[in-house]
Amino acid sequence: xxxxxxxxxxxxxxxxxxxxxxxxxxxxxxxxxxxxxxxxxxxxxxxxxxxxxxxxxxxxxxxxxxxxxxxxxxxxxxxxxxxxxxxxxxxxxxxxxxxxxxxxxxxxxxxxxxxxxxxxxxxxxxxxxxxxxxxxxxxxxxx
Amino acid sequence: xxxxxxxxxxxxxxxxxxxxxxxxxxxxxxxxxxxxxxxxxxxxxxxxxxxxxxxxxxxxxxxxxxxxxxxxxxxxxxxxxxxxxxxxxxxxxxxxxxxxxxxxxxxxxxxxxxxxxxxxxxxxxxxxxxxxxxxxxxxxxxx
Numbered sequence: 001x002x003x004x005x006x007x008x009x010x011x012x013x014x015x016x017x018x019x020x021x022x023x024x025x026x027x028x029x030x031x032x033x034x035x036x037x038x039x040x041x042x043x044x045x046x047x048x049x050x051x052x053x054x055x056x057x058x059x060x061x062x063x064x065x066x067x068x069x070x071x072x073x074x075x076x077x078x079x080x081x082x083x084x085x086x087x088x089x090x091x092x093x094x095x096x097x098x099x100x101x102x103x104x105x106x107x108x109x110x111x112x113x114x115x116x117x118x119x120x121x122x123x124x125x126x127x128x129x130x131x132x133x134x135x136x137x138x139x140x141x142x143x
Numbered sequence: 144x145x146x147x148x149x150x151x152x153x154x155x156x157x158x159x160x161x162x163x164x165x166x167x168x169x170x171x172x173x174x175x176x177x178x179x180x181x182x183x184x185x186x187x188x189x190x191x192x193x194x195x196x197x198x199x200x201x202x203x204x205x206x207x208x209x210x211x212x213x214x215x216x217x218x219x220x221x222x223x224x225x226x227x228x229x230x231x232x233x234x235x236x237x238x239x240x241x242x243x244x245x246x247x248x249x250x251x252x253x254x255x256x257x258x259x260x261x262x263x264x265x266x267x268x269x270x271x272x273x274x275x276x277x278x279x280x281x282x283x284x285x286x
Binding site: 019020021022023024025026027028029030031037038039040041042043044045046047050051052067068107112114116118122 | 162163164165166167168169170171172173174180181182183184185186187188189190193194195210211250255257259261265
């Protein structure tokens with residue numbers, strides 16, 4: 001974890017393919033940049049106004065895709081400060097987040113947003129460290 | 144493909160976990176029933192009124208999850224007829240579909256539905272066979 005920096009977060013543009021009856025949106029291939037392994041895929045809804053923060057995974061690499069709405073992710077390392085990535089249907093990219101980085105997120109649309117995490121290991125509570133939202137000061141109300 | 148039957152389609156209930164700020168919805172772990180390998184994950188929107196049919200994958204195993212809306216899947220084998228599974232946020236399950244089965248689907252809500260396919264191989268056009276919706280007669284307007 002000591003050598004991780006906020007620059008190690010990858011932003012990979014994804015294709016949205018216009019298709020009769022409803023678009024197809026890519027998420028991840030096993031040959032894509034950022035793919036480590038497949039451990040688990042799960043969704044997380046983010047309600048309007050809610051902030052989900054802070055978590056740090058000590059072993060999991062996250063691959064984050066937002067097919068519905070828009071989400072502001074805030075990444076944090078004490079030595080570096082913050083990195084902000086706002087992603088979603090209108091800026092359709094995949095974020096690859098290596099272990100060892102604090103992160104939080106919020107929905108940036110009036111409705112709920114939906115996040116898919118394609119993680120390299122199955123969820124395990126022992127590899128998640130949490131802090132309360134107020135313990136790492138960030139102005140979540142900023143525009 | 145000769146020994147495949149419609150009973151080989153697995154229906155696996157998935158957990159939706161109430162979480163402050165927005166629920167977490169499971170999709171698949173690598174230790175889950177139906178998991179073969181990870182090849183590609185992609186989303187497909189299904190617009191209201193649209194029918195996406197028919198396709199058959201000769202090599203891909205599909206793992207289908209519908210986190211938004213509701214989708215009627217219709218599976219078909221010429222020797223057997225049809226099998227219908229209606230799934231979505233209100234009946235939150237994963238469908239595992241082995242190769243060799245014809246399928247089509249439609250949204251069953253007023254809005255669009257969103258489908259995630261966790262496929263064991265990356266998409267490749269050479270392993271997809273298509274037929275027009277009218278070539279396998281099914282009453283998509285039935286309730």
